[in-house]
Amino acid sequence: MTDIARAAEAATAAMRDVFPATPLQRNDYLSDRFGADIWLKREDLTPVRSYKLRGAFNAMRKMAGGRVACASAGNHAQGVAWMCRHLGVEGVIFMPVTTPGQKVAKTRLFGGDRVEIRLTGDFFDDTLAAAKAWCADSGAQFLSPFDDADVIEGQASVAVEIAEQMGGMPDLIVLPVGGGGLSAGMLGYLRARGTVPDMRFVEPLGGASLTAALAAGHPVTLETLDNFVDGAAVARIGAKPFEILRQVPPQHVLRVPENRICITIQELLNTEGVVLEPAGALSVDALRDLGPEIAGRRVVCITTGGNFDFERLPDVKERAMRYAGLKKYFVLRMPQRPGALRDFLSILGPNDDIARFEYLKKSARNFGTVLIGIETTTPEAIPALESRMDELGFAWRDLTDDPLLGELVI
The missing domain is CATH 3.30.70.260 (ACT domain)
Known part of the structure; x- marks a missing residue:
């Protein structure tokens, strides 16, 4: 086992002093439907209802102190805000103007008087530029949501927990890709551990930055971006994550349509009582495309977030009906x-x-x-x-x- 794997396991152990491991649950409904042994790694059940708390925890525990700033569509913001309050650190959080109100309110709740929220930019990349510029002027420490070695190391803890909870590796792991922090962290850890299972990486069709990077051989900026899947709609995959992901076979990257994800959100809500945001439902929605490939296999889907604003439910229903031809x-x-x-x-x-x-x-x-x-x-x-x-x-x-x-x- 390499130092990378040991570092990820040490980060995971340190997390247990702050928040518990998320559940790994077998889902009978999905297992019966797809003829496979489907398990959900419930990152939507962290204290901030997303896996982003992991990266924020690992990076901030290593910081020397002082103000911290971040740019986020919501989940990274909530993770940073939660850690600011936990560690007593002052934070400034930049969020796109288009961020759902539920995520803005939750970020304020988690951070309390330790954080200031600034809404700027219509898209994440505009918000990111504003946050970096402010840090350069103020001297605050910028914490990237995905393009940071310590954040990537923290996200690797998802894979560490799966190995511990399952007593090994499943046949297949299905996980979403936005900026690449989670996918790079998990893949990097599993490579270092020498136990890489079959993996499928899922992107929203209107934000397929990993697909574009693999085709070009380097990160590229998408000309257009559909930000409906706000937790994973990133116009350019992170440089550090891509160094780990560059050898992923392009055929192992799935692109799923935004409106179809809405069908999956509704199904899980109505049949299982599981509340997932669009990015959190990516891995489950991709099961439709895997079909016979997963029959009889043990599959783990990473449900990355449950910060769903119920004011969006009419739009989700509308999109689902349109995709279904209804x-x-x-x-x-x-x-x-x-x-x-x-x-x-x-x-x-x-x-x-x-x-x-x-x-x-x-x-x-x-x-x-x-x-x-x-x-x-x-x-x-x-x-x-x-x-x-x-x-x-x-x-x-x-x-x-x-x-x-x-x-x-x-």
């Missing part, structure tokens, strides 16, 4: 004559429901443009409705997956 938005060219609306209503199926109806404008003297949202109970109902609209001569356009028109109209 909700569509159409722009419909409606004749301006008596009975035209009745003709349209007559073609709706028995389980089709109008969720939205809005006249946008009259496109001609005898026609008007209507925005209509349809909810139904089976995916087959929507194509059937489209066929009936064609048969009756209605001119229509599907806006559901049009990113530009969807943002402007829906």
